[in-house]
Amino acid sequence: MTFELVLFYLFGAILLGGALAMISVRNPVxxxxxxxxxxxxxxxxxxxxxxxxxxxxxxxxxxGAVMVLFLFVVMMLDINLAKLREGFTExxxxxxxxxxxxxxxxxxxxTRYITMDVPERAGPEYANTEAxxxxxxxxxxxxxxxxxxxxxxxxxxxISLTMRKRPDNKSIDPGKQMxxxxxxRVRMVTMASEKKKAPRRGGQGSGADAPGSKDESK
Amino acid sequence: MNFEIPNFLPxxxxxxxxxxxxxxxxxxxxxxDSRRDVTYGLVQATLVAAAGLxxxxxxxxxxLTFSDTFVKDxxxxxxxxxxxxxxxxxxLYARPYLMERGIHKGEFYVLGLFAVLGMMIMISGHNLLTLxxxxxxxxxxxxxxxxxxxxxxxATEAAMKYFVLGALASGLLLYGMSxxxxxxxxxxxAVIAAELVAADDSLNIPLxxxxxxxxVAVAFKLGAVPFHMWVPDVYDGAPTAVTLFIATxxxxxxxxxxxRLLVEGMGPMHADWQGMLIILAVLSLAVGxxxxxxxxxxxxxxxxxxxxHIGFLFMGILAGTDSGYASAMFYVIVYAITAAGxxxxxxxxxxxxxxxxxxxxxxxxxxxxxxxxxxMLLLLFSMAGVPPTVGFYAKLAVIQAAVGADLVWLAIVAxxxxxxxxxxxxxxxxxxxxxDPQKGAEEPVQPSxxxxxxxxxxxxAVLLLGIFPGLLLSLTHYAIIG
Numbered sequence: 001m002t003f004e005l006v007l008f009y010l011f012g013a014i015l016l017g018g019a020l021a022m023i024s025v026r027n028p029v030x031x032x033x034x035x036x037x038x039x040x041x042x043x044x045x046x047x048x049x050x051x052x053x054x055x056x057x058x059x060x061x062x063x064g065a066v067m068v069l070f071l072f073v074v075m076m077l078d079i080n081l082a083k084l085r086e087g088f089t090e091x092x093x094x095x096x097x098x099x100x101x102x103x104x105x106x107x108x109x110x111t112r113y114i115t116m117d118v119p120e121r122a123g124p125e126y127a128n129t130e131a132x133x134x135x136x137x138x139x140x141x142x143x144x145x146x147x148x149x150x151x152x153x154x155x156x157x158x159i160s161l162t163m164r165k166r167p168d169n170k171s172i173d174p175g176k177q178m179x180x181x182x183x184x185r186v187r188m189v190t191m192a193s194e195k196k197k198a199p200r201r202g203g204q205g206s207g208a209d210a211p212g213s214k215d216e217s218k
Numbered sequence: 219m220n221f222e223i224p225n226f227l228p229x230x231x232x233x234x235x236x237x238x239x240x241x242x243x244x245x246x247x248x249x250x251d252s253r254r255d256v257t258y259g260l261v262q263a264t265l266v267a268a269a270g271l272x273x274x275x276x277x278x279x280x281x282l283t284f285s286d287t288f289v290k291d292x293x294x295x296x297x298x299x300x301x302x303x304x305x306x307x308x309x310l311y312a313r314p315y316l317m318e319r320g321i322h323k324g325e326f327y328v329l330g331l332f333a334v335l336g337m338m339i340m341i342s343g344h345n346l347l348t349l350x351x352x353x354x355x356x357x358x359x360x361x362x363x364x365x366x367x368x369x370x371x372x373a374t375e376a377a378m379k380y381f382v383l384g385a386l387a388s389g390l391l392l393y394g395m396s397x398x399x400x401x402x403x404x405x406x407x408a409v410i411a412a413e414l415v416a417a418d419d420s421l422n423i424p425l426x427x428x429x430x431x432x433x434v435a436v437a438f439k440l441g442a443v444p445f446h447m448w449v450p451d452v453y454d455g456a457p458t459a460v461t462l463f464i465a466t467x468x469x470x471x472x473x474x475x476x477x478r479l480l481v482e483g484m485g486p487m488h489a490d491w492q493g494m495l496i497i498l499a500v501l502s503l504a505v506g507x508x509x510x511x512x513x514x515x516x517x518x519x520x521x522x523x524x525x526x527h528i529g530f531l532f533m534g535i536l537a538g539t540d541s542g543y544a545s546a547m548f549y550v551i552v553y554a555i556t557a558a559g560x561x562x563x564x565x566x567x568x569x570x571x572x573x574x575x576x577x578x579x580x581x582x583x584x585x586x587x588x589x590x591x592x593x594m595l596l597l598l599f600s601m602a603g604v605p606p607t608v609g610f611y612a613k614l615a616v617i618q619a620a621v622g623a624d625l626v627w628l629a630i631v632a633x634x635x636x637x638x639x640x641x642x643x644x645x646x647x648x649x650x651x652x653x654d655p656q657k658g659a660e661e662p663v664q665p666s667x668x669x670x671x672x673x674x675x676x677x678x679a680v681l682l683l684g685i686f687p688g689l690l691l692s693l694t695h696y697a698i699i700g
Contacts, residue, residue, distance in 0.1 A: 109400060109424040138221040142229075142284035146339055146351040149236060150358060153332045156243065157362030160325040 008048055015041035028074045032067060039063050050122055053129040225283045228290035231271045231298065232338050238264040239331040246324030254322050258313055261327040262306060265334070269302040278700060282344060286406055289344035289478075293547070293697040297341045297474050304467040304554045305334050310672050311562040312459035318570040321367050321457070329366070330463060333359035337471035343478055346395045346405040353391070353439070356471060357384050360464050364456040376455025383448045387438030394431025398484075401425050407483040414486035426490050432479060433494045440472050442528050443501035450513075453521035458568065458575065461517060462561040465524055466554045469531075473550040476535055481543060488538045495536035500631055502529030507639035517575045519642060520560055523601055526639055527553050533632060534616040537623035544698040545615035548691060552600070552612040552683070559597040559676040566590065566673055567663065580646055582655030587663035590670075591650045593677030600680045602643035603636055608683035611691070 015038055022034035039062045046055035136144055226233070242264070246257045272295055280291040309330060316322040336359060339352030361384065365377030399405055401424050402413040414425070434445065441449035453461045480491055506526030513519040527549075534546025567574035567583075574580070584591040600609035613636060620629040683690055 105424060105427045109397070109427075139285040140287070140347070141224075142287045143345070143347040143351055146348065146355060149332065149335065150351065150355050152240075153329065153355060153358050153362070156325060156328060156332075157358065160323070160329075161362065161365055161368065 004048060008045065011041045011044040011048070015045070028079055029071065032071050032074055036063050036067050039067065050126075051128055053132055224285065225281070228275065228281045228283050229288055229342075230275060231268045232335065232342070234271055235264060235268050235331065235335045235338065238267075239328060239335060242324070242331065243328050246328060249324065251322075254324055257324040257327050258309065261331055262309060264331060265302045265306045265309075269299055272298050272302070278696075286408070287345040287348045288342050289407075290342060292700065293474070293477065294342045296693055296697040297470055297547070297551075298338055300470050300551045300554065301334060301337050301341070301467050304470065304558055305330065305463075307555075307558045307562070307672060307676060308463045308466055310668055311462055311558070311565050314667065314669050315457070315459040315565045315568065318568075319367070319457070323366070326363065326366060326459070329359045329363050333363070333463070334467070337467060340471045340478075341474040343475070344407050346399065346407070346410075346479075346483075349475060349478060350388075350391065350395065352471075353475060354388060356468055357388070357439075360384075360468065363460045363463060364452060366460065367457045370457065372455040373457055373460075376452045379448050379455075380452045383438065387435045387445075390431050390438065391435030394428045394435060397424055397428030397431065401428065407478060410483045411485055414484065425487065429484060429487060429490055430494065432484070433491055433498075436472070436476055436479070437498050439475075440469070440528050440531075441525055442498045442532065443505040443525060446502070446505065446525050449525055450518045450521040453524070454515055454517045454575075458517065458561060458564050458573065462558065462565065465520070465561060466558045469524075469528075469557075470550055470554050473531060473547060477543065477547075481535065492536045492538060495532045496625070496628060499529045499532035499536065500628070502526060502532065503632055503635040507635045510639065511642045513642075514577055515575055516564060516577045516580065516646070517561075519577060519646075520557070523639070523643075524553075524557065526635065527601075529635075530613065530616050530632065533620050533628065537619040537625070539619060539622060540699045541622060542616075542619035544691075544694045545612075545619045547694040547697060549612040549616050551690065551694070552608050555676065555683075556597055556600045556609060556680055559593070559673065559680065560601065562669070562673050562676065563590070563594050563597065566669055577646060577649065578656055579659065581649045581653040582660075583650040583663075586655055586659075586661070587665065590663060590665065590673070593674055594650060595647050596677045596680050598643040598647055600684070602640040604640070606684045607680050608687060608690070609680070610684060611687040615691070 018034045018037040018041060022031045022038065025031050025034065039058055043055040043058040043063075046052075046058065238260070242257060242260050245260065246254075249256055275290070276292075276295045278292055280289060282289050309327060312326070313322070316326060333356050336352050336355030336357075339355060340349060341352075343349035343352050361377055361381045364380050365374055367373045395405075398410060401422070402410045404410055404413065417425075438445040453465060456464065484491060502525050506522045506524070506529060510519050510522035510526070513522060531546050531550055531553075534542050534549055536542075537545075564574055567579060580594070583594065596607055600607035603609045603613040613632075617629045617632055620626075620632065
């Protein structure tokens with residue numbers, strides 16, 4: 001057994017163990033962390049297959065960005081763990097049957113039907129990233145562009161679904177504040193002087209103030 | 219490295235729609251709310267111009283480009299034009315509905331245009347990747363459209379259901395595609411078909427396994443029984459203007475998706491997928507037609523009716539003959555036009571703060587406005603398959619195809635369930651013409667604006683296409699057989 005094969009089985013075992021732990025642990029935060037472990041192990045497997053670019057991207061994008069964001073969401077939400085686990089034993093038999101069927105077919109495909117030679121090791125001058133870039137922008141340029149459009153639609157959808165002007169929004173617009181003029185705020189009212197109908201306490205009832213002018217000067 | 223610059227000409231309509239969608243997005247951001255009609259006008263003009271471009275490029279030959287990921291053939295041309303026409307009608311019907319509810323936003327049209335682009339990509343997909351990405355573009359736009367009325371909790375709930383089940387279906391689809399890629403070693407539709415022909419005839423379990431995933435995923439997306447649970451909830455919960463959209467044009471694209479994937483790609487495995495489609499077709503016909511009877515909401519009723527129509531669509535395809543594919547194509551185009559009219563009528567009768575989404579709302583429509591009761595009658599007759607409307611010819615062609623493929627029992631089942639289904643269509647007709655209007659809704663309906671005109675044309679088109687079915691029949695015949 002070569003050293004690489006040992007590494008392969010080691011990371012394969014970590015990947016499988018992490019996946020099993022992810023679906024079986026009770027705490028969603030732990031589950032998310034186990035998923036991170038799976039991604040790292042899968043990235044290591046890709047590195048072994050000489051797909052360095054994909055391996056690094058998996059760590060950078062999925063572990064670094066997606067899962068961290070996911071962890072934030074899981075920690076921010078108040079998840080009722082007891083409710084989350086309801087029906088777990090109920091669905092378990094069905095889940096096991098489906099998983100076994102999938103595993104059987106996968107094993108069948110790999111062992112019996114796919115006959116592939118061990119791929120040859122690429123030389124030291126071979127650059128996985130360069131090869132990927134060359135094929136992505138030539139042969140697969142059309143699917144690549146469509147993927148870009150999908151991301152654009154995701155942006156539009158996210159903005160149109162979340163951006164809103166709330167009526168109770170208390171934020172201030174400096175532009176509007178600067179543009180304020182005296183005319184816009186104070187209203188001068190000319191009116192004949194009135195006699196107090198009922199005596200009021202305090203010195204505010206001078207009579208010259210128009211009712212409401214106090215409100216408007218706020 | 220050798221790389222030839224691909225031939226861009228066949229994809230000009232796609233590029234035009236994409237460019238216009240981005241342009242309209244920018245223009246819309248600078249428009250005040252009162253000038254959304256500019257966005258609307260631009261989107262409609264884009265659809266008309268795209269139809270012009272497609273017509274200009276139309277030709278009988280099959281052209282592949284972009285390293286064979288894109289195909290332009292007569293079927294693609296005709297289906298794209300059907301998508302433009304249906305989307306044009308949908309946007310036209312949707313506008314007054316959105317305006318009355320204060321949700322006349324530019325995003326509706328822009329997302330709609332991106333969905334149209336997704337459908338065009340699906341129709342012209344010649345590679346598993348392109349097909350999948352086109353489907354995702356369409357789905358993502360549709361999810362956002364369903365959730366688009368943010369203050370409506372039912373729409374939000376419908377969007378959640380739609381999104382979760384749609385994502386599940388996409389996962390299944392990708393899984394199936396990966397199995398087929400693993401067995402054939404290619405993503406190219408034509409290469410897959412050639413590999414399958416070259417493979418020996420013995421039962422190939424992994425391929426069939428991959429095929430099952432493909433069929434299940436497509437059944438999910440189309441809403442065939444037993445993967446239909448989301449359809450009534452989403453159609454009912456979404457704003458009627460959006461239901462109008464997701465119930466019509468995407469079905470045309472889904473038909474193309476089935477044709478490219480199952481017929482062109484997995485064609486040599488016809489014997490395997492025929493059985494699966496038969497099960498889906500029979501179940502869809504049965505559940506769709508029977509459960510529709512119990513509905514009180516007309517949106518839910520039409521959703522179940524859609525499920526039944528999907529059963530007919532599968533019947534045409536599973537026959538496995540060119541005339542079967544042509545009949546299924548005829549069926550899906552007829553369905554899209556008729557459903558646009560049906561949902562358009564709900565929009566037409568709705569007013570601000572009042573949704574005409576219950577079957578009872580149609581009571582006594584003949585007394586309130588005889589002309590539009592007549593138009594609705596034509597649309598319902600077409601859905602039920604009553605001659606001389608075009609729905610009759612659509613059903614006839616599909617049943618003929620099934621009989622031609624020695625599936626007489628399936629044809630009989632389809633006829634029986636159509637007759638059961640005719641009950642709930644005719645019940646609405648009876649309510650419109652023989653019942654009295656509900657209390658508080660006796661005032662006559664005032665037809666106004668482009669909506670009324672378009673709805674009349676739509677209803678009459680269903681009748682005229684039924685009297686002269688030859689035009690559309692010869693078009694679909696040309697698209698499939700050449």
